[in-house]
Amino acid sequence: xxxxxxxxxxxxxxxxxxxxxxxxxxxxxxxxxxxxxxxxxxxxxxxxxxxxxxxxxxxxxxxxxxxxxxxxxxxxxxxxxxxxxxxxxxxxxxxxxxxxxxxxxxxxxxxxxxxxxxxxxxxxxxxxxxxxxxxxxxxxxxxxxxxxxxxxxxxxxxxxxxxxxxxxxxxxxxxxxxxxxxxxxxxx
Numbered sequence: 001x002x003x004x005x006x007x008x009x010x011x012x013x014x015x016x017x018x019x020x021x022x023x024x025x026x027x028x029x030x031x032x033x034x035x036x037x038x039x040x041x042x043x044x045x046x047x048x049x050x051x052x053x054x055x056x057x058x059x060x061x062x063x064x065x066x067x068x069x070x071x072x073x074x075x076x077x078x079x080x081x082x083x084x085x086x087x088x089x090x091x092x093x094x095x096x097x098x099x100x101x102x103x104x105x106x107x108x109x110x111x112x113x114x115x116x117x118x119x120x121x122x123x124x125x126x127x128x129x130x131x132x133x134x135x136x137x138x139x140x141x142x143x144x145x146x147x148x149x150x151x152x153x154x155x156x157x158x159x160x161x162x163x164x165x166x167x168x169x170x171x172x173x174x175x176x177x178x179x180x181x182x183x184x185x186x187x188x
Contacts, residue, residue: 011092015085016099019068020061028060028156029053035160035175044164051114052163056156058107059127063152065100066131069093071139100131116166119159126155150183151176 032053036044068075068086075087085091091099104127111120134149142148157175162168 009090011085011090011095015090018085019065019091019096019099020103021064021067022061024064025057025060028153029057031175031179032056032156032160032163035157035172036164038157038171038175039161039164039169048115048163051110052119052160055107055110055115055120056123056159056163058103058110059123060107060156062100062104062107063127063131065096065103067135069096069100070131070135111163115163118166118168119162122155122162123159126152126159129155146183150180153183154180 033049036049036052068084068091071081072084072086072093075081075084081087086093086096108120108124111123129152130149134145134152138145138149154176157179158168158172161172161175
């Protein structure tokens with residue numbers, strides 16, 4: 001035995017929570033709630049309120065985890081992202097991939113079974129838009145990445161609206177446009 005022993009620690013729940021980017025997910029759910037409550041004149045059905053937002057949140061957390069996985073090497077080069085769980089090796093890439101898959105599949109299943117197919121597919125499009133189009137391609141291709149990729153982050157009001165109505169209404173699209181327009185100044 002050498003004098004130096006490697007101590008491999010299992011990732012803790014906080015590491016997995018960090019992968020989900022909970023602050024970002026909370027903002028997305030707040031805007032989803034706005035879409036839900038503006039979609040109907042009365043109260044949003046409790047099942048739709050809870051399960052719709054749970055499904056959307058799980059898919060958003062899946063996309064955030066994919067972002068950590070894909071960016072693990074460049075995260076080591078920036079002070080803001082240096083200590084992220086996958087970049088630091090606290091969560092192995094395979095573990096992050098499995099976690100992202102479980103989150104995404106669970107979110108989609110909830111939306112397909114308990115809400116409606118329209119909301120599920122729009123949520124999947126948002127997940128792919130952030131995890132693949134924005135993270136894999138746009139971030140490395142153009143400084144305008146947040147402008148183009150901001151559409152995925154602007155989708156939750158539409159997702160909330162469609163969860164309640166199963167319909168894409170112009171008012172819901174206006175909500176998306178408002179969030180989309182707000183996104184670049186917020187990040188810059």
